[in-house]
Amino acid sequence: MMLVQLLTVGKQKEPHLTAAQEVYQKRLTPFCKFEFTQLPAVRLSDKPSEKEIARALSQEADAIRKAAKGTLIALCIEGKQLSSEAFSELLTQTLPMKDSAVTFVIGSSFGLDPALKQEAFRRMSMSEMTFPHALASVMLMEQIYRAYQIDKGTGYHK
Template sequence: MQTIQILALGKCKEGYLREACREYEKRLSRYCRLQITELEPAALSQNPSEKEIAVALEKEGAELLKRAKGYCIAMCIEGKQLTSPDLAEKLEQAAQGGDSGAVTFLIGSSYGLAPAVKQRAQLRLSMSAMTFPHQLARVMLLEQIYRGYQILAGTKYHK
């Protein structure tokens, strides 16, 4: 069974979004071993300088890279936008690859991801050109992973 790991900086705080995440976690348990790890973002001052942000991103990035395994997908606004079938294909390709077919989705803090994290990733993925709250984006990502497995299973869910 494929391992899907989501490494996210920050916690999913809103109850209704946590409930949505739990629902997709339950649904995904039939298809993969899902591991969601919430990491603490680096502390920043009220109005951080560019240098302070860069240092924080590097610190966060080091923690992400230490935990990342398998095929890594960096979630970032400048990434490539895929269709749901395209994402399903990436999951399938990773499952056939090494490292038990593990896939790690990397979600940065509100300032994004360190350049080293983006370089490590085999894919930079954008959900949309629009900006979403991180918590909602996590639910959307879980839904798309679930949809990908539904596509691979040939169900009608994705239509």
């Protein structure tokens, strides 16, 4: 069974989104070993300079590298958008041939370190729109669940 890790930077502060994450984590149990990992964001001043932001992103990238357990997929604005069907193929066909684990990473409010994005196996975007990180994690968990449902040919995806 494949290990699917969702790694986020920053604290989850919305109880209703935490509840949604728990629902999808339970739904994913038959399909994969799912781990949700939260790393703390580096604290910045109220008006951080570009240099301070770059240093924080670099420190966060180091923590991500240590915590990641598999092939890294970075969620970022520069990433490629995939249909649910294409994402299902990536998750259930392509990635298992490459590794027994995959880590999807969502960065802090300033995103991800450019070097980490370059190191990633793939850069992926969920939309051209901007979402709160906690909501993006729920949306990604739903798409992971949907991907397995598509692969199994159930009626979930219409």
